[in-house]
């Protein structure tokens with residue numbers, strides 16, 4: 001009897017040591033998982049740029065090799081939200097605004113604010129699809145930066161595409177004529193000094209097609225224009241400049257003031273960028 005009790009006690013103590021060991025292993029592995037998952041999830045955040053990341057200050061403090069994105073990504077897309085900087089005389093370049101229907105419908109917004117909203121949305125869509133997006137400004141800064149500095153910034157960051165985002169305004173002494181211009185316009189430079197003429201044209205065609213395929217994105221079919229004067233289109237990479245709509249057209253301006261349209265236009269542009277990148281990979 002006593003022998004059997006002793007045996008049971010021994011078994012019990014053996015099993016409690018066993019359970020203690022299992023518990024210890026469980027706690028240890030849980031802790032290990034917790035720390036490694038924390039490290040893994042924090043790694044991309046530390047290395048990847050967020051949509052609002054700007055390289056504006058990189059002219060004074062260039063990012064070191066280790067700060068450049070190290071993770072596999074589908075490429076760096078450079079978005080340039082037009083205007084938003086101080087001019088040489090110190091005044092903020094707001095772009096179009098006053099005397100536009102958009103200014104009235106949006107409660108006092110200017111072009112530089114609208115294109116910032118759209119650019120941020122483009123960045124969100126692209127980053128969700130595996131691209132890294134850099135921008136010339138993040139909406140909070142207003143230090144002067146020339147157009148040539150913007151394209152140099154894109155090149156130095158290793159960007160594969162440059163897209164400048166603007167909104168149009170048509171000034172005319174006859175208000176009826178001023179109101180008449182509407183829809184998106186896209187500019188490319190077929191005479192790009194770095195040999196990207198055809199790529200610029202193709203890139204712009206992809207953007208236009210993506211907008212035209214999206215009901216409600218543009219109030220009329222997108223027009224394409226060759227323009228050798230825009231500095232933004234002198235970049236050493238495929239580049240394009242879009243005027244998303246006319247702030248001076250009542251129909252366009254009403255759309256521009258709504259988050260739904262802002263997202264629709266941004267998503268179209270993001271898809272146009274993605275299609276173009278894919279087309280280059282497959283060709």
Ligand SMILES: [Zn+2]
Nearest residue numbers: 082095166167
């Ligand atoms: Zn503009």
